[in-house]
Amino acid sequence: MKIALVGIGKIALDQHIPAISDSSAWDLAATVSRHGSVDGVEAFTDLDQMLEKRPDIRVVSLCLPPVPRFAYAMQALEAGRHVMLEKPPGATLAECHALTARAQADGLSLYATWHSRQADMVGSAKAWLADKRLTRLHITWKEDVRRWHPGQEWVWEPGGMGVFDPGINALSIVTEILPHPIHVSDALLKVPENRQTPIAAELRFFHPQGAQVSADFDWRQEGDQTWTIEAETDAGTLTLSDGGATLQIDGKTSGTAAPLGGEYPRLYAQMSELVEGGGIDMDLSPMTLVADACTLGRREIVAPFQF
Numbered sequence: 001m002k003i004a005l006v007g008i009g010k011i012a013l014d015q016h017i018p019a020i021s022d023s024s025a026w027d028l029a030a031t032v033s034r035h036g037s038v039d040g041v042e043a044f045t046d047l048d049q050m051l052e053k054r055p056d057i058r059v060v061s062l063c064l065p066p067v068p069r070f071a072y073a074m075q076a077l078e079a080g081r082h083v084m085l086e087k088p089p090g091a092t093l094a095e096c097h098a099l100t101a102r103a104q105a106d107g108l109s110l111y112a113t114w115h116s117r118q119a120d121m122v123g124s125a126k127a128w129l130a131d132k133r134l135t136r137l138h139i140t141w142k143e144d145v146r147r148w149h150p151g152q153e154w155v156w157e158p159g160g161m162g163v164f165d166p167g168i169n170a171l172s173i174v175t176e177i178l179p180h181p182i183h184v185s186d187a188l189l190k191v192p193e194n195r196q197t198p199i200a201a202e203l204r205f206f207h208p209q210g211a212q213v214s215a216d217f218d219w220r221q222e223g224d225q226t227w228t229i230e231a232e233t234d235a236g237t238l239t240l241s242d243g244g245a246t247l248q249i250d251g252k253t254s255g256t257a258a259p260l261g262g263e264y265p266r267l268y269a270q271m272s273e274l275v276e277g278g279g280i281d282m283d284l285s286p287m288t289l290v291a292d293a294c295t296l297g298r299r300e301i302v303a304p305f306q307f
């Protein structure tokens with residue numbers, strides 16, 4: 001299938017282009033980006049022009065930051081194209097509902113991708129937890145914003161989500177592996193005095209069986225990066241680390257320890273299935289948790305942040 005990639009920036013270059021190039025199912029037929037392009041691929045700076053001039057391209061993958069994404073996604077759907085969305089699928093939940101309604105009405109595929117759910121050991125963790133009684137779960141997601149978002153001012157703007165940009169990856173895993181739904185019961189958001197979005201957050205969640213569920217997100221961690229979920233159950237302890245690439249159950253380790261390895265090829269394989277079957281996959285549960293954390297959260301002003 002021919003596909004157009006929109007927003008040739010960090011994640012398009014790091015993950016989408018290699019995943020599409022390595023797949024026999026996909027042909028990168030055009031890019032839409034105001035500054036970026038890919039050698040040998042027709043480049044547009046305007047989405048409307050691409051949609052008009054390339055009716056043969058039926059699928060559009062959006063790698064933009066969340067705030068501009070809705071307008072691009074709606075434009076592509078209105079032009080009858082199937083759409084794949086980077087995470088988070090929009091800047092607000094209402095935008096995502098509007099996109100879903102439009103795709104449903106027109107029989108188009110729409111995919112809210114959650115790349116961390118495709119990490120190597122997430123499926124095994126889910127299978128192991130399925131018949132256990134959870135007593136405690138803690139997420140530690142601490143990374144260096146300067147390394148992963150070098151110079152990206154949008155993460156600090158309204159709608160940029162701040163530390164929830166990586167934190168939502170952890171929440172996408174937890175909402176996938178836990179057999180019971182959770183919701184946010186308490187949140188503390190640490191916002192730099194010169195920024196609009198949090199640099200760190202501490203969350204607590206309600207769990208229907210009374211397990212203690214909590215999360216600690218921080219964008220100020222230099223050196224080793226920590227993307228770990230620890231779950232204690234009535235039948236042992238599970239630790240998912242390296243963003244879901246490594247699994248340890250009661251001391252026994254399995255996995256690749258390669259964060260992001262294989263995640264994007266699996267997302268494109270999933271998109272291929274959705275388009276072929278005419279499906280929509282718009283699970284918004286990770287985004288609901290972030291929206292609720294922002295609604296409930298107490299704000300604490302912390303030291304200013306500069307790149």
Ligand code: NAP
Nearest residue numbers: 007008009010011033034035036063064065066068086087
């Ligand atoms: P980015 O490099 O800052 O932005 C991607 C591209 O989007 C830019 O190169 C720019 O291309 C275009 N763009 C930016 N602002 C725009 C605007 N206001 N209107 C239209 N186009 C705009 O961001 P990124 O790191 O790739 O992140 C993009 C998405 O991927 C985010 O939702 C992020 O959460 C997700 N993601 C990022 C990472 C990561 O490691 N950075 C990992 C996984 C997922 P032009 O200027 O050429 O138009």
